[in-house]
Amino acid sequence: MRNVLNADCRFWISALVAEHQGYSIGALPPMLISLRIRNEVSDLAKPRVAFFSFSCCEGCQLMVLNLEEDLLALAEHVDIVSFREAMTEHPPQADDYDIVFIEGSITTPSDLKQVKGLRERAKVVVALGACATMGGVNMMKNLIGVDKAKEIVYGDKAHYFESIPTMPIDQAVKVDYYIHGCPIDPDEFLEVTKSILIGRRPRIPNYPVCVECQMKENVCVFDVGKVCLGPITRAGCKAICPTYGHGCEGCRGLVDDPNASSHKNLLTEHGLTVEEAVERYKMFGSGWKFVI
Ligand code: SF4
Numbered sequence: 653m654r655n656v657l658n659a660d661c662r663f664w665i666s667a668l669v670a671e672h673q674g675y676s677i678g679a680l681p682p683m684l685i686s687l688r689i690r691n692e693v694s695d696l697a698k699p700r701v702a703f704f705s706f707s708c709c710e711g712c713q714l715m716v717l718n719l720e721e722d723l724l725a726l727a728e729h730v731d732i733v734s735f736r737e738a739m740t741e742h743p744p745q746a747d748d749y750d751i752v753f754i755e756g757s758i759t760t761p762s763d764l765k766q767v768k769g770l771r772e773r774a775k776v777v778v779a780l781g782a783c784a785t786m787g788g789v790n791m792m793k794n795l796i797g798v799d800k801a802k803e804i805v806y807g808d809k810a811h812y813f814e815s816i817p818t819m820p821i822d823q824a825v826k827v828d829y830y831i832h833g834c835p836i837d838p839d840e841f842l843e844v845t846k847s848i849l850i851g852r853r854p855r856i857p858n859y860p861v862c863v864e865c866q867m868k869e870n871v872c873v874f875d876v877g878k879v880c881l882g883p884i885t886r887a888g889c890k891a892i893c894p895t896y897g898h899g900c901e902g903c904r905g906l907v908d909d910p911n912a913s914s915h916k917n918l919l920t921e922h923g924l925t926v927e928e929a930v931e932r933y934k935m936f937g938s939g940w941k942f943v944i
């Protein structure tokens with residue numbers, strides 16, 4: 653079993669020792685202080701963690717489940733109070749949570765109301781996966797318009813269903829942390845969760861997929877006539893698509909400062925159009941922010 657918590661537990665213990673040795677409590681990370689205070693109040697007070705989903709395929713929750721033994725190790729440190737995909741019983745929603753992972757995008761008025769309610773009851777909100785962070789594949793509804801999409805999906809029953817333009821979670825409520833990808837990378841889920849628990853900033857790559865791709869010594873798919881969004885897409889997936897000969901489709905969204913002009917040059921060099929790349933970038937939602 654991979655030991656997911658030991659290194660960070662050492663950090664946590666060091667921080668508490670530092671506090672004991674006279675460092676200002678204000679210098680310690682807020683969540684760490686929160687956990688410390690809670691544990692002084694009650695030995696049973698593990699952080700209360702919940703998973704909720706809106707419009708999506710729930711594949712990102714499945715990736716969390718796929719952590720198997722690592723998830724069991726994590727469960728020793730937190731109290732998972734709601735996780736529909738993993739639990740046979742579905743407890744009523746609680747009055748408060750420490751960490752809420754939200755998967756899926758907002759696509760109905762009811763989603764909007766529910767996500768605002770969750771935000772009010774959660775200390776920390778984490779957007780889980782491309783649907784939650786960027787709108788994901790559900791954003792394609794916005795390309796054709798809500799009414800047309802309803803008509804295609806529901807036919808003459810369309811008037812029974814309420815629908816609004818798809819939005820990522822942070823268009824509805826404040827989001828504290830983002831876990832990218834369609835689906836997410838399980839290691840990144842652990843990295844973000846551990847970081848929240850110990851109060852440090854998660855180490856999320858802010859460099860392009862090309863970096864990971866070149867470290868794996870892959871043949872660049874541009875060289876075999878395919879289009880790849882790797883030069884402007886946030887790494888962290890271990891360049892899995894180019895590793896298997898496919899161009900990156902941008903499911904992890906843009907790096908913070910994409911070098912769009914260099915990407916444009918690359919496309920031109922290979923006789924490809926910018927329009928084609930932009931169209932591809934719309935698949936997961938970040939194409940809406942993307943201007944070359
Ligand atoms: S991001 Fe992808 S895998 Fe995750 S819930 Fe959305 S569609 Fe499914």
Ligand code: SF4
Binds near residue numbers: 862866871880882891
């Ligand atoms: S295949 Fe894509 S990710 Fe890999 S080096 Fe080429 S452009 Fe970059």
Ligand code: SF4
Binds near residue numbers: 834889890902903
């Ligand atoms: S290579 Fe691109 S499309 Fe594939 S998983 Fe990584 S970010 Fe997503």
